Amino acid sequence: MARPRAVAGCRAPDRRPVSGKGSQLELRREQFSAELLDPRHGFDRGRFPLEVRWDPLTDQSCRLLPASSLPPPELQDLDALSAETKPGCPFCTERIESETPRIVPELWPEGRIRCGEAVLFPNLVPYANWSSVSVYSPRLHLLRLDELTPSLLADNLMTQVTFARAVVEHDPSSRWVSVNANQLPPSGSSIFHPHLQGSANPTPTTVQRLLAELGPAHVREYIER
Numbered sequence: 196m197a198r199p200r201a202v203a204g205c206r207a208p209d210r211r212p213v214s215g216k217g218s219q220l221e222l223r224r225e226q227f228s229a230e231l232l233d234p235r236h237g238f239d240r241g242r243f244p245l246e247v248r249w250d251p252l253t254d255q256s257c258r259l260l261p262a263s264s265l266p267p268p269e270l271q272d273l274d275a276l277s278a279e280t281k282p283g284c285p286f287c288t289e290r291i292e293s294e295t296p297r298i299v300p301e302l303w304p305e306g307r308i309r310c311g312e313a314v315l316f317p318n319l320v321p322y323a324n325w326s327s328v329s330v331y332s333p334r335l336h337l338l339r340l341d342e343l344t345p346s347l348l349a350d351n352l353m354t355q356v357t358f359a360r361a362v363v364e365h366d367p368s369s370r371w372v373s374v375n376a377n378q379l380p381p382s383g384s385s386i387f388h389p390h391l392q393g394s395a396n397p398t399p400t401t402v403q404r405l406l407a408e409l410g411p412a413h414v415r416e417y418i419e420r
């Protein structure tokens with residue numbers, strides 16, 4: 196395959212046909228209750244329901260507690276955080292060219308990968324052999340989830356696909372690729388300006404290994420259903 200020299204038309208990759216249809220994916224859940232003598236109600240006997248659900252793909256389980264069991268997430272003033280972080284933001288238009296890294300020329304001579312408004316560059320704090328950051332747009336320092344349009348998302352994902360293809364061609368051992376996002380501080384983003392993070396490693400993460408062991412047919416069936 197010829198190495199992509201540009202993100203031609205920002206075209207989405209071809210999809211392979213779905214296989215593995217016909218079997219059933221079980222959405223398993225079980226409900227339990229705990230009993231204790233509750234000091235908040237004169238040590239009367241109290242019953243506390245809870246539910247365990249299993250992921251039909253990986254069999255990982257999670258526990259659901261009744262509403263009000265835990266304090267609600269703290270609300271954050273995104274407008275105030277945006278105004279506070281914008282003056283020094285390295286991903287904004289005024290600084291992105293001078294303050295973000297460039298890709299090594301043997302991988303991508305242009306230094307950064309662009310599609311639409313999206314721009315991809317190496318992560319200054321690498322956590323993989325090949326580690327990237329891609330912003331939806333240098334002009335969008337604040338981008339709420341309900342403002343994220345299909346084209347902004349598609350263009351940003353395409354920079355990640357292009358980066359991954361270039362890495363795998365240049366360094367075939369780094370075939371374990373992932374694209375991740377923490378959208379704004381409420382989901383744990385360390386830099387406010389909305390962005391994706393990509394990585395390519397010679398070894399899988401735990402979840403990549405678990406998914407790979409399932410086989411592609413099972414994963415595709417899960418996604419389609």
Ligand SMILES: [Zn+2]
Pocket residue numbers: 281284285286287288335336388
């Ligand atoms: Zn910014």
